[in-house]
Amino acid sequence: MPELNGILVHPDCRHFRGDIPCRPNKENGYLCADCPVYAPVQERILLIKLGAIGDVIRTTPLLRRLRREYPAAKITWLTLTPAILPADAVDEILKLDLASTLHLQAREFDLLFNLDKDKEACALHDTIRAKQKFGYTLHPEYGVAWPGNDLANHKFLTGVFDQLSLQNQKPYPQEIFELCGYEFQGEEYVFDTHQDKGYSWNALPIGKPRVGLNTGCGDRWTTRLWSDEKWISLIEQLQQAGYAPVLLGGAAEDERNLRLNAATGATYLGHFPLEQFINLLYQMDVIVTQVTMAMHISIALQKPTVLMNNIFNAYEFDLYGRGQIVQPDRQCVCFYRGTCKLGTSCMEDLPADKVFRAVQASVNA
Template identity: 70%
Template structure:
């Protein structure tokens, strides 16, 4: 064991920090040489998953698998969005910047999982020392599988026909890249119930959250205001409480919907508070967007409206339904509709409403793809 001035220093301990006192020293006064909770790191593991927020959230089931395989592993996660990750479950969370890159390139790992095809992520895969590497590397300046385990996910990302034929969920594919089989491991996520947020909601009636936006990249997913009004009125006829959800981008729409229907709308909030508001809901209706990932992470019953993505990609853990337009979408992974009017307008409000009722009435759901 290394020593400093004849004092043992266990730099390999899972609690050891190096720059400040460790928790056992701070709380109990222990020193390394006689520490009863000394725990050598079993594996040093680096996960590179930079963004977007939704993809970071739905990669957290890997933490459960890693902890079951290597209980005393030190897990480091590099991302663009550190705040979204569960701090109690991950030993070291780093934001991608120069300081993090310098640190990682001068550290050795047992396992490196690069789950992004961004060039900077692949470059880090190639320059960071690790005994075993999984995911994606650089080949001729572009992303390429690090080994055969990433082949399936890689091909679905570069050929539309292969992507359309895919029957595996995103989570199953991520586990496969890392050499494991997905067995229903849940997300790890903070619902922020301990923050003291107060919501004036009538909990004697079912709370139905409607996330009305979907960002500006894939506008083919948008549902018209008229459809949202129809759905709200159907829900209100059943005496359900309708709560409008969204961010700043959805504020104008939600205020309009509130004015037309009297639905509850509290405004938009910072991410932690928004997550906690979603946590209050009994059922959440959403399109494929960040709110979908949050809903799944919160283990909410969900009605997911989908048109342009392969519905097999989404793992709802048996708590919801995937509802699609009445006609087949012809704009797979397209940001704008090539026919000018999105097929989402062929998804009736009554159809979505019926699956909200199914969610409320069933103790356990499967996630069928509704044609």
């Protein structure tokens, strides 16, 4: 190891930063020469998963396998949403920007996993040096995403042909594991409950099972929306059965949740920043949601999840044996579509009592 002005320095340590003092030095005054927590890096691993928050969350099971396979590795994760990753599970979390790109292109890794088909992610896969690469590359002639090897073929094809996506019977974590060369063994998400933040939830009901109702689904695929009438019917059934429904959502759901609160008296505390919203979901006993960010958070928090699904392949979602997937009584014909071809979304053919029974079964499981 090098010495600088007679001082031993360990740039190979997982804790070493290079630009500022490492945590062991800052907190305990350790120097490299006698540091009791010196952790030499054996492998350098880069994960590229930019994606939406939910996609980043549901990729975290891969961290458990990588830590088991490479306990002395330094794991770097490049993403567009760095705040969602637990800092204690990843050695280095980088946000995609010019500075991070220049930084990574000057380094070399033992393993590189690019799990996104975004052109910028594929270009980084091609320009960052690594001994082994998995995932997606850029087609050298046509400049589109392309499988980097045969392991990526399945996930690639289900993403570009609706017919193959509909036929797929593998949940997303299994597909990601196989793309990286591993067998999925039920590894759970790696996630922070933010329970240590000291949020106060004194206004939440006590003494009854809390059923979180996430009433929105974003504005991309509005075919997933359930009407106010359906939500009111579900809330009333829950209240009559002794449950405590709690309305959940962000700013986009605030108006709807205020209406539902006024109509039923269901608890609504408002909308919150992401970390606080995550912790609010952690206070629930079961969560009812459509395919949206709250679904990924609920699964990550290991909550029983009642998932209302219509336009997606239900096999894609792994609830880890907690909760149920409920779908409309009428078959959906709008696979991955934001507008309904028939004019009225099939979600109106999902009865409230069907969701209610799934809640009962999930709470009592």
